[in-house]
Amino acid sequence: MSVSDTQTVPRVVLGVGGGIAAYKACELLRRLTESGHRVRVVPTAEALRFVGEPTWAALSGQPVSTGVWDGVHEVPHVRIGQEADLVFVAPATANILARAAAGLADDLLTNTLLTARCPVVFAPAMHTEMWEHPATQANVATLRERGAVVLDPAVGRLTGADTGRGRLPEPAELFEAARLALRRGAAAPDLAGRRVVVSAGGTREAIDPVRFLGNHSSGKQGYALARTAAARGADVTLVAANVSLPDPAGARVVRVGSAVELAEAMETERVGADVIVMSAAVADFRPVASAASKIKKSGAAPAPIELVENPDILAGLVASRDAEGREQTVVGFAAETDDVIDNGRAKLARKGCDLLVVNQVGGGRAFGTEDNQAVILGSDGTAVDVPTGPKEDLADRVWDLVRQRLV
Numbered sequence: 352m353s354v355s356d357t358q359t360v361p362r363v364v365l366g367v368g369g370g371i372a373a374y375k376a377c378e379l380l381r382r383l384t385e386s387g388h389r390v391r392v393v394p395t396a397e398a399l400r401f402v403g404e405p406t407w408a409a410l411s412g413q414p415v416s417t418g419v420w421d422g423v424h425e426v427p428h429v430r431i432g433q434e435a436d437l438v439f440v441a442p443a444t445a446n447i448l449a450r451a452a453a454g455l456a457d458d459l460l461t462n463t464l465l466t467a468r469c470p471v472v473f474a475p476a477m478h479t480e481m482w483e484h485p486a487t488q489a490n491v492a493t494l495r496e497r498g499a500v501v502l503d504p505a506v507g508r509l510t511g512a513d514t515g516r517g518r519l520p521e522p523a524e525l526f527e528a529a530r531l532a533l534r535r536g537a538a539a540p541d542l543a544g545r546r547v548v549v550s551a552g553g554t555r556e557a558i559d560p561v562r563f564l565g566n567h568s569s570g571k572q573g574y575a576l577a578r579t580a581a582a583r584g585a586d587v588t589l590v591a592a593n594v595s596l597p598d599p600a601g602a603r604v605v606r607v608g609s610a611v612e613l614a615e616a617m618e619t620e621r622v623g624a625d626v627i628v629m630s631a632a633v634a635d636f637r638p639v640a641s642a643a644s645k646i647k648k649s650g651a652a653p654a655p656i657e658l659v660e661n662p663d664i665l666a667g668l669v670a671s672r673d674a675e676g677r678e679q680t681v682v683g684f685a686a687e688t689d690d691v692i693d694n695g696r697a698k699l700a701r702k703g704c705d706l707l708v709v710n711q712v713g714g715g716r717a718f719g720t721e722d723n724q725a726v727i728l729g730s731d732g733t734a735v736d737v738p739t740g741p742k743e744d745l746a747d748r749v750w751d752l753v754r755q756r757l758v
Contacts, residue, residue, distance in 0.1 A: 360389045361533050364431060364467070366440035366460045367407070368447045369397020370519075371510050372476040376441050377402060378522035380410045383529065391431060393417070393460045395447070417459055431459070432466030436536075439529045440464075442476035442519045445487050448501075452490035470532045471499040474525055474600065479515035500540050500584050502528060502601035520600035528600040531582035531743070540584025541754055547585045547626040549576045550617060550664075552592035554610040556637035558656060559646045567718040568632035570594030572684075575742040576628055576749065577602045583750060588624075590616045592631050610634050610661035621668055621679070626753055628682040629665045630708070637661050669703040680705050680756050682749060686712040692726060692734075699728050706730070706752055708745070727752060 363383055367376050373394075383390045392407040396417045407415045414421075432438065440447060440460070447460070451473070456462045464471065473494065481487060482504060491501045507518040519525075551573020555563040574596050577589040581601035589602045592613050598604045605620065607613045610633050621627055636658040646653070665683045672679045681704040687694045688711065695709030710725035712718055724739040727749065737748050 360387060362434055362436045363388045363390045363529065363533075364435045364438040364463055365390050365392045365411075366438060366443075366447070366463070367392060367394040367398040367402070368440065368442045368444035368476075369395050369400060370442040370444045370476050371401060372442040372519035373398050373401040375519050375522050375525070377406060377410060379441060379525045379529070380407070382522060382526040384411060386526075389413075391435075393431065393463055395458060395460055421459075429462070429466050432463040433468070435463075435467055435469050437469055437529060437533050438463060438467045438471045439474070439525075439532070440472070441474035441525055443473035443501075444475075445477045445481045445484075448473065448475060448487060448490045448494065452493040470535065470537070472528060472532050473499060473501045474519060474528070475501065475504045475517075476519035477504070477517050478509055478513060479517045482517045495540075495543050495584065498539060498543075500532065500582065502581060503586070503603060505598060505600070506603075521597055524597055524600040527578055528582060531578060534743075535582060540582075542580055542750065543584030545585050545625040545757065546588070546623060547580050547628065548588045548590065548617065548620045548624045549573055549580065549628045550590045550592065550613060550631035551577070552594040553632040554592045554613055554634045554661075555608055556610065556634050556661070557641040558638055559642035559644065561645045564634055564637065565593070566632045566634065569718060570596055571721070572723055572742050572745065573628075573630040574599055575746040576630060579743055579746040579750060588620050590620060590631070610637060610664070614662045614664045614667065617664055617668060618671070621671065624679060625757060626680045626682070627668055628749070629668065630684045632686060633664055634661055663702075665702045665704060673703070678758055680753050682706040682708065682753065685709045688712060695726065695728050699730065704730070705756060706749070708749060
């Protein structure tokens with residue numbers, strides 16, 4: 352690799368803590384290197400008890416050390432952090448979080464954290480009791496106040512038979528978190544300290560135990576909103592309706608099925624939220640009754656399915672906010688097939704939300720695709736056109752406009 356090549360390749364420092372989840376960092380490292388990143392692994396001494404130095408060196412193609420005395424002539428305890436475009440620590444143990452918050456410099460990783468002036472992301476992994484301990488929570492709060500992004504751990508199987516919050520997210524989602532952090536570059540995590548609730552996917556209304564009324568929403572736009580919010584430092588709750596995508600790193604996921612279940616979950620999660628984004632596609636109607644067993648052909652014309660309206664979740668969230676006098680930004684989505692802007696403006700006025708993301712669907716657009724385009728209408732009469740691009744672009748534009756409205 353030439354000198355000019357190394358100047359354009361993103362330089363990532365992968366810090367690895369001494370936890371059993373260190374094995375997942377091997378897959379994260381592989382994803383980073385195979386996607387064109389230059390990665391220097393800086394493990395703790397304890398991390399090498401779980402995954403040895405030869406593995407890290409072979410996968411990264413870079414030297415691996417834990418102490419500040421290796422290669423002293425190159426001043427690694429200063430240089431590695433100074434030259435990095437991103438420092439990503441996974442797993443970040445309770446010990447690493449404590450040492451980083453205290454500003455200790457007792458090994459190569461903590462020295463690197465002190466000298467880094469690039470984005471720093473911690474992906475914690477530990478037992479639930481350790482994560483919930485007031486000392487750990489205080490350390491997390493300190494790191495976030497200083498501008499670091501500390502992802503909330505996932506819920507799942509831990510060491511042994513234990514299950515709970517504290518699991519390291521899956522490598523694919525850690526990679527997405529790293530990629531988004533690099534994408535933002537030097538931009539500050541401007542949603543730090545904010546709690547956001549995002550809905551995603553599409554509701555399903557049971558006709559019988561086999562069939563349902565639904566829509567084509569994949570949940571990809573909602574998940575992009577959750578990922579980008581976490582990358583900007585937000586405390587993210589994602590209410591997912593019938594989505595098969597992996598949980599975004601740093602988001603707490605609540606799963607629902609029907610429109611009524613979604614309404615109940617959003618009503619619960621909205622309490623204490625600074626921002627609510629209703630990107631889920633909600634069925635307007637549901638059968639009055641669902642058959643107890645599968646409806647079979649009888650040779651005669653099928654009986655008509657009587658429908659009843661589902662609750663208007665977006666309007667209900669706005670009404671609850673207004674009744675309580677909350678300072679809460681509410682964003683809605685409108686999928687239209689024709690008269691997109693006119694229908695969007697009418698819906699914005701009808702729902703009373705602060706922003707409405709209006710996009711045209713059908714003909715292979717929006718649903719299930721990797722890209723999207725939209726016009727974001729504001730209650731103040733503004734209209735922001737977002738051209739076709741990755742769904743993360745639209746998500747970031749939404750958060751930009753939300754950020755302007757937060758007090």
